[in-house]
Ligand code: SF4
Ligand code: SF4
């Protein structure tokens with residue numbers, strides 16, 4: 001039986017550099033939230049409750065990437081206090097859209113945006129949580145998928161290792177009977193190199209995949225890119241398509257850089 | 263062959279209406295979202311009348327025809343596999359009783375009557391393969407068997423072939439040789455537009471008795487034979503199967519597997535689109551309150567690394583090994599395992615491969631070139 005009452009495991013939800021969208025996915029689990037709070041004590045979740053209890057925590061969900069020295073220190077503390085640490089979302093797992101800075105000069109950004117750039121303390125790069133501390137599981141997506149989140153939480157609470165598909169999105173299209181936008185419409189799609197998990201949201205709406213869930217296990221971007229070019233993408237467009245929420249995921253980063261040199 | 267009859271367009275409408283009256287849900291081709299695919303239909307008006315498809319490696323389009331053909335197109339994106347071997351289904355429910363005891367309840371669908379309108383020869387050949395593996399084997403799948411039981415098949419012999427079709431090479435078409443209740447050949451010749459009907463079962467013969475039909479003329483029979491001959495002559499592709507199994511076995515270490523893997527995305531579209539591929543994985547999900555659990559089965563693919571993941575890692579660790587598994591299983595080891603080829607030449611894997619990898623081209627390239635010994 002799942003633990004109940006006073007023995008409930010303690011859950012903490014942390015935010016680093018991020019938009020809060022993944023935390024909102026947790027709050028969006030309206031129907032399941034009550035069942036969840038029966039199972040866990042929400043000890044620390046500032047986005048949802050002003051009650052903030054001290055650690056240690058049985059399970060920490062971490063949203064966001066590391067973009068400041070303060071964050072780099074704080075994540076060490078979170079790790080120390082957490083039995084299990086699961087990252088949620090593209091920011092925490094790959095550096096997020098803010099990792100676009102990794103390809104540019106942060107100092108010039110600061111000068112352009114802020115009246116007093118000296119007051120901004122920011123690292124030159126945005127990096128995933130796993131680059132700083134050991135991570136027990138990375139839940140992909142921008143934002144994460146609600147049912148995957150519930151599954152991962154459930155597995156963690158039962159002490160089981162979550163297993164989520166790491167294959168490409170195409171499997172989800174075919175299972176859902178979604179017509180391939182690339183074959184039937186000539187629309188460029190990152191699905192063949194993107195990890196499944198979103199339920200083929202974009203192809204369902206006749207759009208190509210944008211790669212929100214990051215590279216799939218065998219992402220053969222070098223084979224996909226020439227095909228995207230045949231469908232009309234020029235090198236700058238290729239750089240942009242690989243350079244979104246998972247810009248700093250190694251396979252996507254290498255592919256965008258290859259086309260930058262073109 | 264003495265059972266050949268002729269029905270006109272009105273008779274065809276009656277055929278569908280009669281099936282409905284007998285409690286069948288009609289599953290037939292429809293023009294939808296830029297494809298011609300199978301779905302629920304209510305009558306002839308729902309068919310893609312006057313439409314065709316255009317298929318080539320990695321490309322599919324629908325286009326208007328210059329006639330009112332009802333079945334003037336070829337392989338649909340999804341095969342009938344999706345109707346029997348569902349892409350996702352619950353197979354077992356586990357419930358916790360009041361005393362904490364567990365009850366295991368297998369989920370088996372009720373037999374439902376469905377009539378498939380327009381199944382092609384390749385489709386029926388694939389169905390026979392799936393029947394052998396999933397229904398008539400030592401360990402049948404009760405869910406597949408239950409769905410299969412309710413199926414009535416109105417086949418259509420192809421009157422044209424698609425750009426990726428090669429059923430003639432696989433002995434699987436374009437004329438259906440069995441496995442149907444009724445089979446139609448659509449006759450379209452100037453003002454002539456009707457069907458020649460062949461009965462394939464007692465149920466088919468009984469149904470035909472209940473709808474208006476007549477004796478076909480000699481010209482009708484000639485036109486029907488011509489239509490099928492036209493399909494044979496327009497076959498988009500060809501595969502030399504002579505000695506293919508031995509040749510492929512001999513080329514297991516061929517560098518060509520690496521070469522195709524450079525182009526292959528390992529996306530698994532080919533396996534999902536293939537009407538004979540059946541590989542699946544199972545997953546257990548426990549509800550949040552821990553009271554109930556469910557076991558689900560879903561399509562998987564030999565292109566997925568986690569599909570063959572064992573304690574030590576995936577059995578086929580690289581894309582060359584996975585592509586070799588796919589092609590060799592379809593065209594060679596299937597013979598040893600199930601007594602037939604695993605490929606019926608429908609061309610779906612070619613059309614629906616996003617980068618247009620062509621199994622016929624790869625197989626002949628690999629068998630022809632001299633393999634380098636393994637490094
Ligand atoms: S639409 Fe995109 S993700 Fe879906 S099958 Fe086609 S290429 Fe794959
Ligand atoms: S291997 Fe390709 S051509 Fe052969 S049956 Fe499967 S999808 Fe059709």
Ligand code: SF4
Pocket residue numbers: 336337382383384385420422423424427428429430434435436437493606607608609
């Ligand atoms: S493979 Fe043969 S039977 Fe199948 S659609 Fe093409 S011509 Fe018809």
Ligand code: SF4
Pocket residue numbers: 525526527528529530531532533565611614615616617618619
């Ligand atoms: S052959 Fe084509 S469809 Fe099959 S896995 Fe490779 S790229 Fe995908």
